[in-house]
Amino acid sequence: xxxxxxxxxxxxxxxxxxxxxxxxNLLKVAQRGEERVxxxxxxxxxxxxxxxxxxSIRDILKSVHPTYMDLMNxxxxxxxxxxxxxxxxxxxxKVYTLMTKDVITVKEDSSLMDAVDxxxxxxxxxxxxxxxxxxxxGMLYERDVFFxxxxxxxxxxxxxxx
Amino acid sequence: MTEEVKAATExxxxxxxxxxxxIFVLVYGLIIADKIHKTILAIVGAASMIIxxxxxxxxxxxxxxxxxxxxxxxxLVSMMIIINIMRPTGVFEYxxxxxxxxxxxxxxxxxxxxxxxxxVVSAFLDNVTTxxxxxxxTLLICQALDLDVVPFLITExxxxxxxxTATLIGDPPNIMIASKAQLDxxxxxxxxxxxxxxxxxxxxxxxxxxxxxxxxxxxxxRQRVMAMNENEAIKDPLLLKKCLAVLAITVTGFIFxxxxxxxxxxIALAGAGLLLLVxxxxxxxxILAECEWATLFFFMGLFMIVGGVVNVGxxxxxxxxxxxxxxxxxxxxxxxILWFSAFASAFIDNIPYVATMxxxxxxxxxxxxxxxxxxxxxxxxxxxxxxxxxxxxxxxxGNGTMIGASANVVVCGMAEKMGKPISxxxxxxxxxxxxxxxxxxxxxxxxxxxxxxxx
Numbered sequence: 212x213x214x215x216x217x218x219x220x221x222x223x224x225x226x227x228x229x230x231x232x233x234x235x236n237l238l239k240v241a242q243r244g245e246e247r248v249x250x251x252x253x254x255x256x257x258x259x260x261x262x263x264x265x266x267s268i269r270d271i272l273k274s275v276h277p278t279y280m281d282l283m284n285x286x287x288x289x290x291x292x293x294x295x296x297x298x299x300x301x302x303x304x305k306v307y308t309l310m311t312k313d314v315i316t317v318k319e320d321s322s323l324m325d326a327v328d329x330x331x332x333x334x335x336x337x338x339x340x341x342x343x344x345x346x347x348x349g350m351l352y353e354r355d356v357f358f359x360x361x362x363x364x365x366x367x368x369x370x371x372x373x
Numbered sequence: 374m375t376e377e378v379k380a381a382t383e384x385x386x387x388x389x390x391x392x393x394x395x396i397f398v399l400v401y402g403l404i405i406a407d408k409i410h411k412t413i414l415a416i417v418g419a420a421s422m423i424i425x426x427x428x429x430x431x432x433x434x435x436x437x438x439x440x441x442x443x444x445x446x447x448x449l450v451s452m453m454i455i456i457n458i459m460r461p462t463g464v465f466e467y468x469x470x471x472x473x474x475x476x477x478x479x480x481x482x483x484x485x486x487x488x489x490x491x492x493v494v495s496a497f498l499d500n501v502t503t504x505x506x507x508x509x510x511t512l513l514i515c516q517a518l519d520l521d522v523v524p525f526l527i528t529e530x531x532x533x534x535x536x537x538t539a540t541l542i543g544d545p546p547n548i549m550i551a552s553k554a555q556l557d558x559x560x561x562x563x564x565x566x567x568x569x570x571x572x573x574x575x576x577x578x579x580x581x582x583x584x585x586x587x588x589x590x591x592x593x594x595r596q597r598v599m600a601m602n603e604n605e606a607i608k609d610p611l612l613l614k615k616c617l618a619v620l621a622i623t624v625t626g627f628i629f630x631x632x633x634x635x636x637x638x639x640i641a642l643a644g645a646g647l648l649l650l651v652x653x654x655x656x657x658x659x660i661l662a663e664c665e666w667a668t669l670f671f672f673m674g675l676f677m678i679v680g681g682v683v684n685v686g687x688x689x690x691x692x693x694x695x696x697x698x699x700x701x702x703x704x705x706x707x708x709x710i711l712w713f714s715a716f717a718s719a720f721i722d723n724i725p726y727v728a729t730m731x732x733x734x735x736x737x738x739x740x741x742x743x744x745x746x747x748x749x750x751x752x753x754x755x756x757x758x759x760x761x762x763x764x765x766x767x768x769x770x771g772n773g774t775m776i777g778a779s780a781n782v783v784v785c786g787m788a789e790k791m792g793k794p795i796s797x798x799x800x801x802x803x804x805x806x807x808x809x810x811x812x813x814x815x816x817x818x819x820x821x822x823x824x825x826x827x828x
Contacts, residue, residue: 277516278790279509283466287605288513290597 214326215319217359218340218349225255225266227307231274234266234306254339254347255310262339262347264310274301274309316341317351323359326351384686384693393427393685400678405721412667415674422681432680438732439680441673444552444638445545449499449672451641452542453664455620456502458652462613466606468494469510474603478595480520480588484528485577487511491529492536492573496543496566497624500533500780507533508787517597518590523793526784527803528580531772533780535576535811538768539569541637542627545672546718546727546767548637553731554751554760557631564761568818572769572811579810583803612652619648675728683732692736701741703755704824707762710734711819714766715812719773719805727767734759758823765815772808775800 223241225234234253241250252267275297280286315333317326319342329338330353340349384390400418404411423430432439459465472490476482487507495503507529515522537544541551541561551561607613623644630640649657682688699705710730717726738745738756745753771778775785775797781804785795822828 277512279512279787282505283509284463284606284608285466285509285513288466288470288510288601290517290600293516 212323212359213319214317214321214323214338214340214351215349217323217326217355218319218351219355220349221254221339221347223250223253224347225253225306225310227255227257227263227305227310229306230302231271231304231306231309232302235271238266238268238271252337254314254350255306256347260346262314262316262341262345264307264312265314265337265339266306266310267336270309270311274304314339316347319343319348323356326356330356384690386686386690389427390685390687392425393422393681394687396421396425396427397678397682397687401721401725404725410667411722412671412674415671415678417674419674419677422677427681428677428684432684433677436680439684441676442549442552444636445548445676446669446672447638448542448548448552448641449545450664450669451638451645452499453502454645454660455616455623455641455648456498457660457663458612458648458654459616459620460506461608462610462616463606463608464613464616465506466510467603469507469514470601470603470606473510473514473598474601478518478590478598480518480590481581481585483514483518484525484580484584484588487525488528488532488577488580489573491532492539495533495536495780496539496569498543500537500544500778501783503533503536504530504780504783508784512787512791514598518594520588520590521793522791523788523795523799524584524588524803526788527795527800528584530778530780530784531804531807532573532576534768534771534778535569535573537780538572538765539566542641544768546723547764549724549727549731550760550764551637553735555748556752556760558627558637559631561764562628564757565764568765568815571818572814575810575814576807579807615651616648619644619651622647672724672728675725679725679728679732682729683736688729688732689736689739692733693740695733696737696740703758704820706737707758707819707823708816710759711762711766711812711816714763715770715808716773718767718770719777719808723767723771723778727763730763730767734763758819761823762815762819765819766812769808769811769815772804772811773801774804777804777808 223237225237229237238250238253241253252265252269254262255264255266257263275294277297315329315335316339317329319340321340326338329335336353338351339347340351342348396418400414403409403414419433422428423433428439434440468490469487472486473483476486491503491507494506508526511525511529512522514520515525534544538547539561541547541556541558547561547565550556551558623640626635626640626644627637630637649660654660679688695706695709699709714723714726714730717723734756735751737759738750738753741755742750742753750756771781775781775795781800785800788795
């Protein structure tokens with residue numbers, strides 16, 4: 212099995228100039244395969260359909276977390292309502308200011324082990340799958356790779372190599 | 374004058390002279406241009422000095438006069454180790470939160486207390502470290518109180534540069550001057566601390582006039598600050614006790630190092646070693662890796678580059694020129710050095726500046742008192758005010774602009790990350806007048822203490 216066999220075709224994506232408010236709205240309802248369940252991360256594509264970044268729930272968490280709190284242990288000194296206050300303040304920020312720009316992708320013909328290698332070493336949960344021209348054609352999710360493993364363990368018919 | 378003219382002719386401006394001068398000018402120019410990281414420039418420049426046979430590797434690595442000043446390097450690295458062990462204890466968070474509560478959440482009181490705390494901590498720790506420790510808490514407190522953080526960050530950076538000037542270990546220029554001039558910790562306390570206390574008082578009064586009326590907070594927001602429990606900051610009380618004990622021993626060591634005939638670096642190294650030992654850490658490589666190696670290599674590179682231009686006589690030639698300008702007047706020389714150092718340090722890094730000025734002052738002394746050598750020359754009574762002028766000018770000058778001192782660069786970087794960039798002009802608007810105020814105080818102090826009262 213290859214990356215393209217397990218990926219889910221891209222249906223929802225963000226544009227760099229979308230606001231965070233738009234982004235969280237889409238994250239909330241985005242489709243994953245057949246169902247509208249909300250996803251934890253979306254690709255950011257420019258007008259030409261080129262992948263320019265990824266925006267995940269983690270990026271949203273980072274955006275409300277003040278940078279100065281990375282420098283020292285100040286968690287105990289925060290107050291009730293601080294998170295909500297910050298969330299309101301940043302709602303109009305553009306996606307491109309907060310997205311992860313250094314995106315790890317896999318090629319459509321990459322092996323699943325290559326995908327797992329990226330998932331583990333780069334500590335990500337989802338990988339955009341690109342075709343030969345560099346266009347994003349789908350998303351490969353950690354959970355789906357896990358199901359491929361489950362299948363292989365429980366059902367010998369889906370072993371590697373066709 | 375005839376002495377000086379004779380001495381001037383001793384500088385041979387041959388090929389070596391011009392090669393060394395070219396490397397020196399190129400490296401310093403590129404440091405100012407700020408396109409390539411200064412540490413890379415320092416390393417490349419130092420290697421060039423050796424490759425082109427301006428200095429030998431032996432001299433570059435081992436000579437006090439022409440090479441790396443290990444006294445400075447080991448003092449810096451040892452203090453970095455001590456801070457790296459201390460940081461996770463939470464003591465710095467504790468001090469900052471406690472300060473905000475002592476100020477009862479009133480904005481100017483917070484600004485004044487934070488400035489004084491920053492100055493005092495800076496007198497014992499590196500300025501950049503100090504602002505890196507106080508600024509995050511400042512950002513939190515300002516967010517809690519819904520205050521513009523920019524004035525707080527600027528006043529803290531300036532306070533850290535002022536406080537750092539007070540002691541031998543407070544600011545790299547002082548560490549470098551102390552090593553070259555063989556001055557001990559108490560000499561700095563006697564000569565610089567008094568004037569820095571005056572400068573700090575004047576500073577707090579001045580910022581009261583500038584910011585006092587502008588800062589207001591809503592009563593209910595103050596409760597957020599008052600509700601913070603500083604005791605929660607302390608993560609490791611046992612380690613903190615060990616750190617404070619070792620720090621106390623180290624500072625005592627600094628106070629007596631001159632009397633005991635130990636170099637300051639020896640004291641710091643002993644302190645770092647002792648703390649590593651008693652902290653019970655199993656992972657010294659983490660603590661060591663967190664030292665600022667880029668800064669340390671910047672120092673090493675600069676020492677070798679300056680060694681090169683000392684070796685070919687460029688610095689001596691410059692010393693003679695300075696004496697020509699001041700006509701050999703000592704009051705004139707110290708005044709020129711004070712003001713020139715202040716303005717030079719406002720625009721260029723004071724570390725390369727002092728690395729260059731140290732041998733220049735020594736060369737100047739050799740011109741003025743040709744028969745005197747060694748410690749008698751370095752500690753010539755008439756030379757002492759010149760060392761103090763250099764220290765005061767180079768340290769306080771950093772306040773002039775946002776690029777004048779590393780502490781300023783760091784707070785400006787933080788402000789930018791928080792979405793509140795500080796412009797060059799905005800910093801200078803506060804920094805330059807405050808710098809000039811402090812240098813005027815120092816000018817009067819030097820004139821009064823060393824040339825009128827002669828104490």
